[in-house]
Amino acid sequence: xxxxxxxxxxxxxxxxxxxxxxxxxxxxxxxxxxxxxxxxxxxxxxxxxxxxxxxxxxxxxxxxxxxxxxxxxxxxxxxxxxxxxxxxxxxxxxxxxxxxxxxxxxxxxxxxxxxxxxxxxxxxxxxxxxxxxxxxxxxxxxxxxxxxxxxxxxxxxxxxxxxxxxxxxxxxxxxxxxxxxxxxxxxxxxxxxxxxxxxxxxxxxxxxxxxxxxxxxxxxxxxxxxxxxxxxxxxxxxxxxxxxxxxxxxxxxxxxxxxxxxxxxxxxxxxxxxxxxxxxxx
Numbered sequence: 395x396x397x398x399x400x401x402x403x404x405x406x407x408x409x410x411x412x413x414x415x416x417x418x419x420x421x422x423x424x425x426x427x428x429x430x431x432x433x434x435x436x437x438x439x440x441x442x443x444x445x446x447x448x449x450x451x452x453x454x455x456x457x458x459x460x461x462x463x464x465x466x467x468x469x470x471x472x473x474x475x476x477x478x479x480x481x482x483x484x485x486x487x488x489x490x491x492x493x494x495x496x497x498x499x500x501x502x503x504x505x506x507x508x509x510x511x512x513x514x515x516x517x518x519x520x521x522x523x524x525x526x527x528x529x530x531x532x533x534x535x536x537x538x539x540x541x542x543x544x545x546x547x548x549x550x551x552x553x554x555x556x557x558x559x560x561x562x563x564x565x566x567x568x569x570x571x572x573x574x575x576x577x578x579x580x581x582x583x584x585x586x587x588x589x590x591x592x593x594x595x596x597x598x599x600x601x602x603x604x605x606x607x608x609x610x611x612x613x614x615x616x617x618x619x620x621x622x623x624x625x626x627x628x629x630x631x632x633x634x635x636x637x638x639x640x641x642x643x644x645x646x647x648x649x650x651x652x653x654x655x656x657x658x659x660x661x662x663x664x665x666x667x668x669x670x671x672x673x674x675x676x
Contacts, residue, residue, distance in 0.1 A: 395514050398423030399487075399501060402430070411500045413581045414507075417591045425514065427476070428486040429501040434475045435488055437462060444631040450509055452631055459485075461509060476506060482513050508565065508582050512627045516635030520569035520578075521642055522627045527561035527577040527594070528552050534577040534594030535667070536566060537655070538625045539602035546585040547659045548602065553588070555664060563588040568596060568646070575646055596650055598671070601625070605656025608666040618652040619644050 396419060401408065408429060410418070437460055440453035453460040459482070463474040468490070478485035487501045502510075512522055525538040526545040530552075537548045549563035564584030566577050579590035600610070601621045613621060622643045629635035657663040 395425065395511065395519070396421050396423045397425045397427065397502065397507070397510070400426065400428050402428050408500055411503060411581075413583060413587075413589050414500070414502070416589060417581055425483050425510075427484070427501075430486055430488045431491045433488070434472060434490055435460070435477055437475065449505060461506065463506060474501075474506060476510070478510075481517065482510060504582060508580075511567070511580075513629050513632050513635055515567060515569075516629045516632065516638055518638055520567050521639050522580070523566050523568060523622070524564070524625045524627075525566040526552075526563050526584075527566040527579060529559040529561060529577075529592070529594035530555070530668075530671070531557045532595070533597035533671075534561075536568070536577060536596060536599045537602050538599060538622065540625060543602040544604060544657065544659060545602065548657075548663070549584075549586040549588050551659070551661060551664050553586070559590070559592065559594075560588045561590045561592055561594065570642070570646075573649070575650060599650055599652045600655035600667070601653065603654065603656055605658065608655075608657050608663055610653040610655050610666075610670060613652045613654060615647075618647040621652065621654075622647065 437453050440455040440460060442451060443454050444452040448464065451462045453462065457480045459478045459480060461476040461478070462472045464472045473490045474487065476485055476487045489499060489501055515522055523536065523538055524540060525536050526549045528535045528537065537545060539545050546563045549560055552558045553560055561577055561579035562583060563586035565580040565582040567580055569576055569578060575596040576593050577596050578593045581589050583589050623640065626639060626643065628639050
């Protein structure tokens with residue numbers, strides 16, 4: 395998905411955050427958003443559809459959607475509002491600007507771009523996962539985990555391995571192309587601060603958790619699906635997207651092996667996975 399950002403003549407230009415620079419492209423946009431600075435739209439009278447309890451809220455009014463973003467550092471009032479068409483493919487971003495700012499903040503700064511991407515991929519395109527993605531040789535490995543499970547640790551362990559390329563240490567998009575599933579890197583990194591616009595064909599999925607020794611257990615059926623759903627970004631406020639996500643992950647579990655991976659946070663975990671892949675080939 396390519397997002398086009400247009401400044402129709404705001405008071406100050408915006409800069410692009412470093413994490414997004416590798417993802418800049420001249421391709422035609424799938425989504426076009428205008429960026430405005432100053433007064434935020436008043437959402438009084440809009441119906442609240444979803445609340446993350448402190449980071450962002452989703453509102454509806456007729457066919458329009460609105461995302462309202464807040465943060466403790468910005469004070470008691472929201473710092474950003476995005477008013478969007480129902481398919482999230484067009485709209486406008488309104489950002490509050492401090493008087494001492496020499497230029498505008500990046501309008502798609504975290505978490506807005508990520509929040510926008512969740513329903514966009516859920517419209518039949520794929521799913522966003524809490525995961526570290528590794529391309530090892532010609533195959534893609536997904537190491538998925540909740541916060542603190544070891545995604546960034548796993549990324550650091552694989553970072554300097556020969557024939558290994560890191561796609562992300564925290565957020566990965568999975569898409570299907572025919573009978574093949576592919577991993578895509580995103581700009582939304584974790585503690586290891588690893589991002590990449592590259593992709594790799596998905597071959598194995600490992601559900602991370604810390605353990606006293608390295609071991610794996612194959613998951614099947616509902617256990618595999620449940621493990622992936624809780625580590626994805628399901629669209630609870632968007633029933634069609636939720637239905638697609640469940641179907642997508644369910645079908646993927648039938649094609650791609652899913653394992654629980656209890657690991658020790660040292661290089662033995664990397665050697666263990668390499669050995670596991672080698673055994674699968676023989």
